Amino acid sequence: MEEIKATGEIKEVEQSVVEMANELNNFIQSQHHFFQNASHELKTPLMTIQGYAEGIKDGIFEGEDAERGLNVMVAEINRLKKIINEIILLAKLDSEADIYHVKKVNVEQFIEKVMERAIPIANDQNKEIILTKITNHILSFDEGGKMLQAVMNIVTNAIRHAHQRVEISVRTENNQLRIEVVDDGNGIDEDVIQKLFHRFVKGKSGGETGLGLAIARAIVERSGGIIKAENTINKGAKFSILFTKHEKNTD
Structure with a gap:
């Protein structure tokens, strides 16, 4: 059967649908990369905190080493808070018009x-x-x-x-x-x-x-x-x- 090509308004609708599909695909890809990167940035400080916490709990780190580990944990917790706050801010900047007071x-x-x-x-x-x-x-x-x-x-x-x-x-x-x-x-x-x-x-x-x-x-x-x-x-x-x-x- 011979393929019937779209013309006129139907062709314009077809092009619009293709463009929207491409935009949606690009959005999905960008979201995928965002969550990949976000999970990596969050995972790194969490692994550091977990490592020191388990080491202190099991007695591997004692005295000055334990003190140093606690300082690292506090620093990584603050870093984690900063990452989360910045992710939340970006989400608000993308979606909320009323957070601007000009x-x-x-x-x-x-x-x-x-x-x-x-x-x-x-x-x-x-x-x-x-x-x-x-x-x-x-x-x-x-x-x-x-x-x-x-x-x-x-x-x-x-x-x-x-x-x-x-x-x-x-x-x-x-x-x-x-x-x-x-x-x-x-x-x-x-x-x-x-x-x-x-x-x-x-x-x-x-x-x-x-x-x-x-x-x-x-x-x-x-x-x-x-x-x-x-x-x-x-x-x-x-x-x-x-x-x-x-x-x-x-x-």
Whole structure:
């Protein structure tokens, strides 16, 4: 029997069904990878905790060794809590519109909050963080601290990978406000840079959970911005957050 080819509206419906099926398949695959990665990240600290707990219970670790084991267990429990909290936050960012409470924010005051939190972190690692340039502006984004968390995720990542120095700048360019964070580290691995903002992606030097930059992207994009990363000519990494200007400059 000769195959009858779909035409006109039927053909359009067929194409739509195929596209939806492909999107569903991609979603299922991404969820599969997410749960695979999540289970691995959760399993690692749990195995460490279990190993030390059983060793202390059975008397294998005693005295200073037991004390050291307890300290490791506490650290791994805190790491586990961080992973779980970040997974929950990502789920909320993906599904809940009402967790955003948008209002106008003074960018200069916002960056001051970032610096107040970032300087002690940099000092603790014997690194320098400076604000090289700031163009004041008024932007509208979430007032509940989510954008602050997004920028701090980027800044702490830069501090961790920097050799000595991290620079933050805020400037306007082509009707866009740009918040840039630049470090003097080794840059981003080429095999990682295209998927850097995906969940559970870590560079060679690792990271705490592999979720911080994914959270930053989700918050920035939900706030109407764009986030991107690239290597600089000096081999460090540069992260840029871009917002289209709608309000007048406050200078």
